[in-house]
Amino acid sequence: MTATALHALIFDVDGTLADTESAHRAAFNQSFAELGMDWHWDEALYTELLGISGGKERIQHYWRRAHPDIKALNGQAMQDTIDRIHALKTAAYEKAVQMGAVALRPGVLKLIESAFTDGLRLAIATTTSPVNITALLRTAIGPDWRQYFTVIEDASTAPRKKPHPQVYLQTLQRLQLPACACLAFEDSENGLQSATAAGLATLVTPNSFTAHHDFRGALRVLPSLRDVSVAHLRAWHAEAFAGMALARA
Secondary structure (H helix, E strand, O other), X not given: OOOOOOOEEEEOOEOOOEOOHHHHHHHHHHHHHHOOOOOOOOHHHHXXXXXXXXXXXXXXXXXXXXXXXXXXXXXHHHHHHHHHHHHHHHHXXXXXXXXXXXXXXXXXXXXXXXXXXXXXXXXXXXXXXXXXXXXXXHHHOOOOHHHHEEEEEOOOOOOOOOOOOHHHHHHHHHHOOOHHHEEEEEOOHHHHHHHHHOOOEEEEOXXXXXXXXXXXXXXXXXXXXXXXXXXXXXXXXXXXXXXXXXXXX
């Protein structure tokens, strides 16, 4: 195996494979209402909160920043409330996905299928929950969606959230590939920082929630994967690592 040849693609999920954030926001607000809370995250606030990776972490951040007057009896009581909110939110999100509220972004399914056929290994590196991944991909791809992915790393296996590189480092370890043999796909600044910290060349496809992020250091910033082929990926990957080799020479 040539170390600098492309052998695997590693995908983030939320915002990258699908525009999920509007459905996530609606599910958070539904969970707040179910618990009789007067919290409501509008689009502007949620866009800001996306700077915090992880649903439970996002709730905790908002609680402590916006409602310091709401006192939990103790740390465990606060965590229990956060866990309850997140469980209701996850159920609401899963139902919304099953009802067709979320679809894969343009070009994603075609690229997954063509890369798989071409012999590239595919992996998922996300800090969302396994339930969210399954809900999305079972609906969007079908019951056999797992056949495409050699490795899946998520919030249950990589608790340190992006921009920490844990999820990508663990993905590479399980793939048994060096970073220079892979490409990562992200949509956010935190995701890009996570992937590049693990040594991965990264393609970014921003969405309406992340278009304002800083994507310096990305291999490419593209509106979508609609017109992206495996041949493009191989050429961009070779270009990136040829440039690195020249820089080291």
